[in-house]
Amino acid sequence: MNRGAKVPAPHRAGAAITAFRRAAGPYLLLAAPILFLLTVVVYPLVYAVDLSLQYYRVGGFAGLHNYTLAFQDSLLGESLRATLVYAGLAMAVEIALGLALAVAVQRTIRSVAGRTLVYLLFVVPMVTPPVAAGVIFRLMYIPQYGILNFLFHDLGYRGNPILWMSSPKMAMFSVLSVDVWQWMPFVFLVLFAGLQAVPPDVTEAAQVDGAGGWVRFRAIEIPYLKPLLLLVLVFRFTDTLRVFDHVQVLTMGGPGAATEFLSLYLYKIAFKFSNLNYAAALAIYVVIIVSIVFSLTSRYLTEETT
Amino acid sequence: MPGAARAGRPWMSPRAARRMVLAGLSVLAVVYLFPFFWMVSTSLKSNAELYAQPPTLWPVHPRLDAYTAALVGAGHWTLLRNSLLICLSTVALTVTLALLIAYPLTRLAVPPRVRRGILSWLLSLRFLPSMVVVIPIFATVRAVGLYDRLLALIFIYSAFSLPFAVWMLKGFLLEVPAEVEEAALVDGASRWRAFFRILLPMLSPGLLAAGVITFALAWSEFLYALILTATPRSQTFSIGVWSYVTEFEIIWNQMAAMGVVSALIPVGLLMIARRYVVSALTFGAVREKA
Numbered sequence: 001m002n003r004g005a006k007v008p009a010p011h012r013a014g015a016a017i018t019a020f021r022r023a024a025g026p027y028l029l030l031a032a033p034i035l036f037l038l039t040v041v042v043y044p045l046v047y048a049v050d051l052s053l054q055y056y057r058v059g060g061f062a063g064l065h066n067y068t069l070a071f072q073d074s075l076l077g078e079s080l081r082a083t084l085v086y087a088g089l090a091m092a093v094e095i096a097l098g099l100a101l102a103v104a105v106q107r108t109i110r111s112v113a114g115r116t117l118v119y120l121l122f123v124v125p126m127v128t129p130p131v132a133a134g135v136i137f138r139l140m141y142i143p144q145y146g147i148l149n150f151l152f153h154d155l156g157y158r159g160n161p162i163l164w165m166s167s168p169k170m171a172m173f174s175v176l177s178v179d180v181w182q183w184m185p186f187v188f189l190v191l192f193a194g195l196q197a198v199p200p201d202v203t204e205a206a207q208v209d210g211a212g213g214w215v216r217f218r219a220i221e222i223p224y225l226k227p228l229l230l231l232v233l234v235f236r237f238t239d240t241l242r243v244f245d246h247v248q249v250l251t252m253g254g255p256g257a258a259t260e261f262l263s264l265y266l267y268k269i270a271f272k273f274s275n276l277n278y279a280a281a282l283a284i285y286v287v288i289i290v291s292i293v294f295s296l297t298s299r300y301l302t303e304e305t306t
Numbered sequence: 307m308p309g310a311a312r313a314g315r316p317w318m319s320p321r322a323a324r325r326m327v328l329a330g331l332s333v334l335a336v337v338y339l340f341p342f343f344w345m346v347s348t349s350l351k352s353n354a355e356l357y358a359q360p361p362t363l364w365p366v367h368p369r370l371d372a373y374t375a376a377l378v379g380a381g382h383w384t385l386l387r388n389s390l391l392i393c394l395s396t397v398a399l400t401v402t403l404a405l406l407i408a409y410p411l412t413r414l415a416v417p418p419r420v421r422r423g424i425l426s427w428l429l430s431l432r433f434l435p436s437m438v439v440v441i442p443i444f445a446t447v448r449a450v451g452l453y454d455r456l457l458a459l460i461f462i463y464s465a466f467s468l469p470f471a472v473w474m475l476k477g478f479l480l481e482v483p484a485e486v487e488e489a490a491l492v493d494g495a496s497r498w499r500a501f502f503r504i505l506l507p508m509l510s511p512g513l514l515a516a517g518v519i520t521f522a523l524a525w526s527e528f529l530y531a532l533i534l535t536a537t538p539r540s541q542t543f544s545i546g547v548w549s550y551v552t553e554f555e556i557i558w559n560q561m562a563a564m565g566v567v568s569a570l571i572p573v574g575l576l577m578i579a580r581r582y583v584v585s586a587l588t589f590g591a592v593r594e595k596a
Contacts, residue, residue, distance in 0.1 A: 026410035030424070033403040033468065040465035041431060044442035051442060101330075108320075108327040118331065121338055123583055127576045128569045129526035131544045135565035136341045138551070139348055145558055147344055150360045181338070189584045193592045231591055234433075242435035245528040245544075249551050263437040263529075270441045271533060283438040290433050298426055301591060 045287065051280035066281035076282070078257050079265035085172070086261055087240035090179045094236060095229070097180070098187025103221060105188075106195045107213070122185035130182070134249025137178050141165055141250070168258035171251045175259050178246045183239070187232050194228040195221060227300055234297050238290055262286070342569075349373065349562035356558050372559035373567075381538065382546040382564065389525060389543040392459050396524040397517045399464040404471035404516065409501070411472075412479040413487070425476070428469040429589055436466075436529045444533055454536045462534070463524040471516045473589040474582070478512030479505075518579040519586045522572035543568055 055062040070076055109115055125133070140148050141164035149161050164174045198220060206216050244263040247253065253260035253268070260268070266286075270279035318326070348356075350368040377383045407428075411421050443462065452458040482505060490500040506513075531542040547568045550561035576583060584592050 022415060026414040026416045029406050029410045029414075033406045034424075036403060036461075037431075037465055037468065040443075040461050041434075041439065044439055044446055047446060048438075048442040051445065101334075104327045104330070108324040120580070121335055123576065123580050124342075124573055125338060126587075127522055127526075127572045127583065129528070129544060129547075129572060131526070131528045131547045132565045132569040134551075135547060135561055135568075136345050139345055139558065139562055139565075140341060142556075142558075145348075145356060145361060147361055147363075153360075181341070186584070186587065190588060190592050193584060228592070231588060235588070238433045238435070242437060244437060248528070248532075249548060252551075263435065266437045266441070267533075270444070276441060276445060279441050283441050286435055286438050290435065291430070294430050294433050298429065301429070301589070 048280040048283055048287075051277050052284055054277050056275045056277045062277070066278045067285075069278055070282060070285065075257065075260075076265065079260050079262055082172070082257070082259060083241065083243075083261045086176060086179075086243065086259075087237060089176055090183070090240050091233065091236050093176075093180050094184045094187045095232060097184050098232075099191055099225075099229075101184075101188045102191035102195055103217060105192060119189070122188055125182050126185050126189075128182065130245035131249055133178050133182050134246035137174065137181075137246070138165075138250055141174055165251050166255050168255055171255055171258050175243075175247050175250055178250065179240065179243065182246075183236065187236070190228055190232055191225055194225045198224045230297065231301050234293060234301060238293065241286070241290070345562045345565050345569075348559055349566050351559050353557070353559065372557075372563040375557075376546075376560040376563045377567075380546075380560070382543070384538045385541050385543045385546040386567070388456060388538075388540060392456055392463065392542060393521045393524045395456075395460045396463040396467065397520045399460065400467040400471050400520045401475075401513055401517055403464065404468055404475050407468070407472045408475040408479055412476055413484065425473070428472055431466065431469045432589070440530055440533050443530075447534055453534065454540050456540050458534050459527075459531060459540070459542065462530050463520075463527060467520045467523055470586050470589060471520055474516045474519075474586050475509070475512055477585075477590045478509055482508050515579040515582040515586070518575050519582065522575055525568075525572050 052066050053062055053064075054060060055065065105115070105118055109118065128136075140146050143149065143161055143163065143166075146164065148164065152162065162170060164170050202220055203216060206220060211219065242263050243261055244267070247259055247261060247264060251259045253264040257265075266279050266282055269275050269282070347363065347365055349372050350365040350370070351362070352365075352367065352369060352371060355362060355366055377386065407424065410416055411424065447453050447458045452461075486508065487500045487505055490504045491497065495503070526544065527542070528544040528548065531545050532548070535541045535545065543564075547561070547564040550556055550564065
């Protein structure tokens with residue numbers, strides 16, 4: 001206080017205001033968007049917890065009733081199994097194909113024009129709306145008009161027409177094919193970009209030492225791609241867990257429950273049976289699973305957040 | 307060692323390998339382009355031609371009837387208008403809010419812990435399945451009277467575009483050297499002036515890319531629109547595309563026409579921002595050069 005008296009008062013107040021503005025400024029800017037996100041995203045999640053703790057229809061505090069219900073729900077079990085089959089197959093095929101393609105293109109296509117062409121070919125399906133992708137494939141799979149069965153006929157297939165969307169196995173194949181068609185390019189483009197980070201002299205040195213293609217793949221390319229492979233795995237896993245749009249266009253979860261993946265099952269519970277309480281409990285389970293996956297992997301997903 | 311002797315010689319000559327890859331890519335090109343071709347071809351057919359056996363590969367008398375029938379006849383142009391309104395508003399709101407986050411995080415004195423916390427929180431939102439959020443949002447939106455309103459979708463699309471938009475703009479902001487702004491500040495410009503006159507113009511490629519990708523994501527969205535809208539007053543174009551699926555007898559050429567319009571807009575737009583697509587979808591973990 002005493003020492004402060006030496007400084008002319010107005011100046012001191014001005015300095016304090018400047019200091020305050022410097023410290024508070026960032027938070028004043030951040031306040032609006034953060035508040036917005038809290039309202040639109042976080043509040044509903046809190047509300048979901050509230051919903052999940054109430055009885056369906058009659059209301060009132062239900063404790064963990066809706067959460068334990070899940071363990072007796074055999075349809076949920078079926079849905080989970082279908083989801084895991086879908087996620088597993090989609091990820092396996094997409095990563096195997098995408099990785100092979102990335103390495104093959106990296107090694108054989110050198111011209112800029114060639115690479116641009118490949119890039120364009122694979123960016124298009126990724127930006128196609130999933131609903132439109134569903135339409136595209138429905139037009140090929142439908143029994144009456146679908147071109148595929150005619151193509152098979154021309155190629156010499158004489159068996160019964162293939163029921164692409166109405167036999168359980170083929171329905172699973174059909175929805176999977178759309179996923180692979182749309183998202184294998186994502187895996188390819190990410191890994192291909194990753195391969196650009198391999199220093200050319202490392203590859204050259206390996207070649208001089210007589211390393212063949214497979215050795216280069218195992219000893220150089222895979223180690224360089226490891227972080228991106230993890231990224232692709234996490235992104236594809238969380239995305240296949242939420243798959244909905246193109247399934248809704250192709251099979252609507254059918255036949256029976258053959259393609260009734262988690263999101264479609266939740267949709268049925270929440271909006272066809274109007275049981276928001278049970279659906280909210282299931283939603284909270286999903287949030288917990290996704291949070292665990294995220295917290296275990298987030299630090300490897302992006303470069304340090306500078 | 308037999309392996310060592312073999313290692314130096316590739317098992318396939320480079321030329322043969324190249325040919326194999328090119329053959330594989332050609333097959334993939336067909337797998338990727340034929341479905342699009344088939345949709346466009348179907349959309350140009352007359353109703354009668356749809357029932358031709360076997361189906362015709364090229365439309366015999368290409369016509370735009372299916373487009374006019376779907377957009378004008380069935381009235382789906384209102385959904386197109388809704389979608390455009392929603393997407394443009396979403397872009398404006400998202401880019402503004404994203405700048406409000408990205409600017410202080412990269413330019414002002416924010417403790418590293420806060421910065422990391424906000425960025426990783428935003429990243430985590432990307433992994434939240436829409437179906438999980440929409441269940442309570444549905445109840446909330448009904449309660450506040452925003453059910454079947456464009457505004458509800460604009461808010462939700464903006465919130466869920468924010469994470470990648472912030473990450474993207476953060477990347478662009480870090481590429482503009484701080485000295486540029488500091489020079490302006492030394493010259494007596496206020497922070498506002500330095501921001502609007504100096505920084506914003508330099509950021510315009512980033513703003514354009516973030517805007518285009520936000521637009522495309524909002525345009526493609528289906529689940530929230532399915533649950534939060536009920537009438538053509540607020541339904542989006544994706545719902546219009548989907549509505550054909552639920553009909554008893556599907557009119558294939560109109561459904562195809564809707565699919566073409568639905569795909570054409572984001573594909574066309576993203577040709578502008580194609581260099582940033584993968585980078586945006588991976589939150590900057592991947593930098594492209596294509």
